[in-house]
Amino acid sequence: MCGIFGIFSLSGEQVAKKIYYGLFSLQHRGQEGAGIAVSDFQNIYHYKNIGLVTEVFNDEILQNLIGFLGIGHVRYSTTGGKAVENCQPFVVRSSFGNIAIAHNGDLLNSEELRIELEKRGHIFTSSTDSEVIAQLLVRELLKTKDVIEAIKKTLKRLVGAYSLLIMINDRIFAIRDPWGFKPLCLGRDEDNIYVSSEDCALSTLNANFVRDVEPGEIVEISKDGIEVYKIENDEEYFINIEGEKVYRKAATCMFEYVYFARPDSTIDGISVYKVRKNIGRELAKEHPVDADLVSPIPDSGNTFALGYSESSKIPYCEGLMKNKYVGRTFILPSQTERELAVRLKLSPIKAVLEGKRVVLVDDSIVRGTTSRRIVEMVRKAGAKEVHLRIGCPKIISPCYYGIDMPTKRELIASNKDIEKIRKEIGADSLGYISLEGLIKAIGRKDLCLACLTGKYPTRTNFKKVMKYN
Ligand SMILES: O=P(O)(O)OC[C@H]1O[C@H](OP(=O)(O)OP(=O)(O)O)[C@H](O)[C@@H]1O
Numbered sequence: 001m002c003g004i005f006g007i008f009s010l011s012g013e014q015v016a017k018k019i020y021y022g023l024f025s026l027q028h029r030g031q032e033g034a035g036i037a038v039s040d041f042q043n044i045y046h047y048k049n050i051g052l053v054t055e056v057f058n059d060e061i062l063q064n065l066i067g068f069l070g071i072g073h074v075r076y077s078t079t080g081g082k083a084v085e086n087c088q089p090f091v092v093r094s095s096f097g098n099i100a101i102a103h104n105g106d107l108l109n110s111e112e113l114r115i116e117l118e119k120r121g122h123i124f125t126s127s128t129d130s131e132v133i134a135q136l137l138v139r140e141l142l143k144t145k146d147v148i149e150a151i152k153k154t155l156k157r158l159v160g161a162y163s164l165l166i167m168i169n170d171r172i173f174a175i176r177d178p179w180g181f182k183p184l185c186l187g188r189d190e191d192n193i194y195v196s197s198e199d200c201a202l203s204t205l206n207a208n209f210v211r212d213v214e215p216g217e218i219v220e221i222s223k224d225g226i227e228v229y230k231i232e233n234d235e236e237y238f239i240n241i242e243g244e245k246v247y248r249k250a251a252t253c254m255f256e257y258v259y260f261a262r263p264d265s266t267i268d269g270i271s272v273y274k275v276r277k278n279i280g281r282e283l284a285k286e287h288p289v290d291a292d293l294v295s296p297i298p299d300s301g302n303t304f305a306l307g308y309s310e311s312s313k314i315p316y317c318e319g320l321m322k323n324k325y326v327g328r329t330f331i332l333p334s335q336t337e338r339e340l341a342v343r344l345k346l347s348p349i350k351a352v353l354e355g356k357r358v359v360l361v362d363d364s365i366v367r368g369t370t371s372r373r374i375v376e377m378v379r380k381a382g383a384k385e386v387h388l389r390i391g392c393p394k395i396i397s398p399c400y401y402g403i404d405m406p407t408k409r410e411l412i413a414s415n416k417d418i419e420k421i422r423k424e425i426g427a428d429s430l431g432y433i434s435l436e437g438l439i440k441a442i443g444r445k446d447l448c449l450a451c452l453t454g455k456y457p458t459r460t461n462f463k464k465v466m467k468y469n
Pocket residue numbers: 259297298299300301327328329330331362363364365366367368369370371
């Protein structure tokens with residue numbers, strides 16, 4: 001996923017500290033690396049490293065980032081390992097000026113583009129797909145000199161997910177791919193124009209939400225305010241592996257609503273919190289059970305469990321405690337880290353669970369690491385029955401757009417029916433929300449559902465995407 005955040009100060013104030021706070025509010029989107037690049041209209045100063053925002057930056061570093069406009073990034077790696085050279089923003093120096101780029105999403109054709117660029121003499125400093133965008137842009141800029149033209153030409157070549165911030169000298173371009181896979185929104189206060197992956201970061205800075213960047217938009221932010229352009233994409237449709245014609249249409253990632261985004265964010269006019277509550281209610285209708293209490297698997301299971309409890313009238317309890325110093329486990333890059341983190345993160349409360357029939361509610365099962373361990377823990381704490389309810393249908397296919405579920409083999413549900421999964425996880429019953437139930441709960445149809453259905457909204461027949469994790 002990754003989080004991106006940018007500010008243009010119209011009053012000529014330093015922006016680094018504000019970007020820091022913006023990134024801090026987007027930390028849930030990426031925990032592996034962080035970076036900030038600022039511009040004083042001529043020079044770009046930047047700093048990036050592996051680690052959480054608070055680990056990467058201190059006052060001294062921030063004070064040295066002198067600039068009136070800037071962009072930042074928190075990284076969750078999907079193409080290229082977690083090393084510092086893959087952290088963002090990428091800064092590329094060219095005769096046209098300095099360019100900084102922050103990318104959320106994943107490209108399917110990055111390997112092909114990289115080979116093409118290398119043949120033409122480009123030298124890469126990282127193994128990510130995001131640097132491919134930066135190098136392509138430099139190439140186009142050297143050819144045309146017209147920035148908008150160069151950006152449009154670059155974007156025309158990209159297939160996949162990209163919410164992008166590009167800073168060139170004295171302006172920032174905020175871009176959302178034609179499918180609108182990842183969120184991106186604009187904010188404003190008296191002195192600044194903001195752009196952020198989620199509006200929760202705007203609230204932190206006391207800025208007002210203006211609007212979402214629409215799929216296919218290029219928003220130029222400069223001292224003159226905002227100018228909007230459209231991405232030109234000639235490919236109106238493609239033929240998928242089943243031989244069907246698939247027309248290009250908006251396909252926002254359903255997983256943003258289910259897991260990724262913060263519940264206090266609103267994406268394309270739909271509150272993430274409300275979606276999660278709706279899913280919980282829907283789950284209670286689709287998969288009722290006689291039980292004594294409903295407990296969430298924290299954190300993201302919380303709102304789903306509230307909805308389930310409200311609708312089923314089974315009391316809501318906190319059966320599991322979360323160690324607040326442990327971050328998200330699913331987005332850790334290795335399985336060993338994920339296994340250990342679940343135990344460190346969650347522990348059962350015996351006084352709540354002992355002798356009870358418990359409904360555990362979580363947002364999703366991906367690899368099954370969390371649910372397997374939790375069901376075992378809850379039983380050990382004395383629960384009489386453990387019923388698991390999941391707010392996302394079975395995840396059966398890889399994501400190529402920026403969520404690290406790259407192979408079918410890793411997905412517990414890819415080749416098993418529900419009964420087999422239930423046995424493997426050790427629950428007394430298991431219920432997933434239906435696809436129709438999920439769409440109804442989100443309240444929009446223009447969604448990417450590819451990891452649930454195997455039907456991808458873009459071409460997928462490219463050279464294998466590089467993975468270094
Ligand atoms: O089946 P798995 O591979 O274990 O992945 C699914 C789990 O991972 C996520 O939690 P995570 O700990 O990442 O974040 P959270 O604190 O926001 O729930 C998600 O909420 C599920 O609990």
